[in-house]
Amino acid sequence: MRLSKLFGKTQREVPADAETVSHQLLLKAGMIHQVAAGIYSYLPLGLRVIKKIADIIRDEMDKAGGQELMMPVLQPLELWQQTGRDLAFGKGLFTLSDRRERKLCLGPTHEEVITELVRYNVQSYRDLPLLLYQIQTKFRDEPRPRGGLIRMREFTMKDLYSFDTDEDGLNQSYNKMLQAYQNIYTRCGLPTLLVEADSGAIGGKESHEFMVITKGGEDEIIYCDNCRYAANAEKAESAKGKLEPEELLSLEEVATPGAGTIEQVSDFLKIPKSHTLKAVFYIANGKLVFVTIRGDIEVNEVKLKNALGCIDLRLATEAEVIKAGIVAGAASPIGIKGIKIIADDSITSGTNFVAGANKPETHLKNVNCPRDFKADLMTDIAQAHAGEKCPRCGSELLSTRGIEVGHIFKLGTFLSEKLGALFVDDNGVSYPIIMGCYGIGLDRLLAAAIEQNYDEKGIIWPMSIAPYHIYLCPLHQENPEVEAAAENLYADLEAQGLEVLFDDRKESPGVKFNDADLLGIPIRVTISPRTLEKSSAEIKKRSEKEAQLVPLEEVAEKLKKLIRD
RNA sequence: CGGGGUGUAGCGCAGGAGGUAGCGCGCAUGGUUUGGGACCAUGAGGUCGGCGGUUCAAAUCCGCCCACCCCGACCA
Structure with missing residues (x-):
């Protein structure tokens, strides 16, 4: 891609209402644009990152046995009334009416729709287990959208639903997803902490969240370094301590x-x-x-x-x-x-x-x-705090903050019962299907990746989700040799399938280098009269200070190696 | 919903004793520049968030409303 043609400009000054690092950098880099509170457009660079994250997620979901489908955003409110979750979501549910005054809502999640779909398609234990997922837009009327992409009213989520015949099956599905999630975060270059969580409006008994630890995170996490106990503060327990029993005295x-x-x-x-x-x-x-x-x-x-x-x-x-x-x-x-x-x-x-x-x-x-x-x-209705004792091992509890980038739930049967999603077992007896659900917010994952990888100059994308791998940066473009060498190299790299952002603008070196750093493209390739004297280009990784000169004919191979590793 | 804050050019901001709006960046044109956000010249760009009131006259004073940000409540 030629930068001169790319839609979306970098900004020298950040819009004043952005406070979170990821929000500031995304705006400054021209990757997103705010439309209203908690509602954003993605510009081409930002969208490329979302697509890369989506590709990684799809790959891992498919490997785990998931099948992709797509369900509608627009849903009859009646379906939600059947499960009672219209009340659980309350004002968080965006509702509307059609021309015949039929009540509809914009799906905040898709358990109802998929359960109804599965009811129609599954009758026998032979049809199970089943893992179905989609990557779809969700709408939630948040009381307070915040932090750019961290809490939005319209956002993109991967949601997978598991359907099993028994608890064992549910546990297997749950563990498959747990592993797939770990793989996804690792591939996106994000260290996460698995914590016990409250299931909130989704319902269900057991749930875990994947947290990216960062100071500005929305959630407080209580954890124990000794035994690895970790829970969202909403859910965390602590040992309350036994007081010395005394003889009961009278009132x-x-x-x-x-x-x-x-x-x-x-x-x-x-x-x-x-x-x-x-x-x-x-x-x-x-x-x-x-x-x-x-x-x-x-x-x-x-x-x-x-x-x-x-x-x-x-x-x-x-x-x-x-x-x-x-x-x-x-x-x-x-x-x-x-x-x-x-x-x-x-x-x-x-x-x-x-x-x-x-x-x-x-x-x-x-x-x-x-x-x-x-x-x-x-x-137990007590709030746990850092400094109290771990409920498992008695060590001192610690606290930190994190961004929730994934949440997995063992739902059980409350939805399948209410919506009549039953199967018959090998004895011909009907049972409700046992469900689980597993969500990842793509936008938030993107934001968390920035919160985790930046410096004072800008973003430092992990290779796997970078919008482009290479920033090709010719200096002194009016120099015909530079121009020719850069054009040749660009054509060559493109022909070899490398993802190159070619800064063909007539800008000063400072402007180009600063934009390269701001955009966070992992590898920068500079061509100038100085490098051409040695028939070379300069290669520098965004994450490192040192650059190296590489002979022009070896550049493509060198880049492929860097991208691979 | 409670508390705090902000709304003036694309972005960052100034102005405000009431008299019809300015700076920096960006943008356009021309020229000189080029290894870490260059310089000169010229130029375009504004319902001063909205509505109402006071006044000969409102960006400025008063009232109401709206939007956005932050903290909390709540929420995945």
Whole structure:
């Protein structure tokens, strides 16, 4: 490709609203253009990268036994209502009506459509297992698009769905995908960390995310260096520590003037926060719930939401709490009626806690569960933090940030049951098909690749996904010998099938070198009167400082070798 | 949805005691240049985010709205 003809210019100054490195560089390099918040056009260079990523993904999906198909973006809302996931996605779902007022939505993902398709095509265990995938545009009305390609409202995703007859099969499919994903990231030059994850609106039981570790990442990861435990902070657990058990003492009221928060109560009574019970009120699907947890621990709302099985969850306002007859600042789980009590399992890790008395400025000492109150649900709803102990091995937990570049889920049968995707086994008995789903965001993968590979001059593409392999850069183009040598070399390299970006512009050396660096093309080939004196061209890798002179007739071979390695 | 910020030429910004808009980069033409974003000259390019109000007069003052960015909520 001749740079003089290439659509898309490099910018000297970055648009001010870009803050993330990948966003800035993509704009500066003229690879993307913003159309609206979270909506972008790809220019030719950017699109070439997306295509290369797509090729790698296809190759690995096919090798793992996947079959590619394509499903529509436009979907009947009714299909989503059948599984109830229209509610799970809530406002994240883009909806619209057709001319007959039939409700449609733009697919945020394709489980419903593919399950319906599989129901039609699969009747017998003989048709299974099945791995089907597509690379398709998805639409999600994100509350806050951000970071350029990192969180978009319209994006491209590879989604594969597995269909199996039993758990074993699901596990095999899952492991195949896990391996294929590792291969994809390796081939894209991206080190990733596999972490346990929450499955969110997709649903299902077990899921893992692939994280590219980077400071600006959206997700917090809690991990253990010792035993390799790693989980998204939404899901992470930590050992809460057993407090020394004491003899159960009887309840005792104590005046706590002016003390409403855990901090104030523990200061006032001179006890550690871990000896108090915190009360937090939420509105879950419109209903007030009482959440209690040890005073030194915070509630993890994702876990709470999962425990409650609710779609809407928010903190209750003080007015809502008071209206329910509860004394804010001294709320007590004892004697509560008509309100669901959810307890974190940490409240059984000690004894004789201090909790509210449901009287103004009064607390109760020696509160014990289940002696004094019963929780409707007792489970882990605690937020884990770095510095706490690993739930597996007891070492200290660490924390870092990452970009989620892939997410795989064991879905189970909830979708196939609701949509009637059944198969008959060898005894002629019907069962729902067991499903899994596996997603990779291509745009985000591209952005993550930049976050991982850049310097102050620009992008440094890994060879496998670089838009072009070679940047051919003649200097002093008015010099007929340079012109001829560059044109010859360009024609020769193109004829040999190499991917060359030929900077045939009449620009100064500084401009050309800076653009070459900004665009991040892995190999730069410079031809100038100086190199031609030695009948050579200069070859320099983007990732290295040193250049070398190579005789013109050896250049093609040398480049092929560099690209191969 | 809450908090903060920004909207003036393609990009980055200045202006703002109210009087009809400027700089740098980029772009066009001509010339001189060329191993790390050259220089000179000439030129094109603007509903000052939108609507309404105040005023003889609004980019500037007032009100409402919109868009975009950042933090949070939420979300894959």
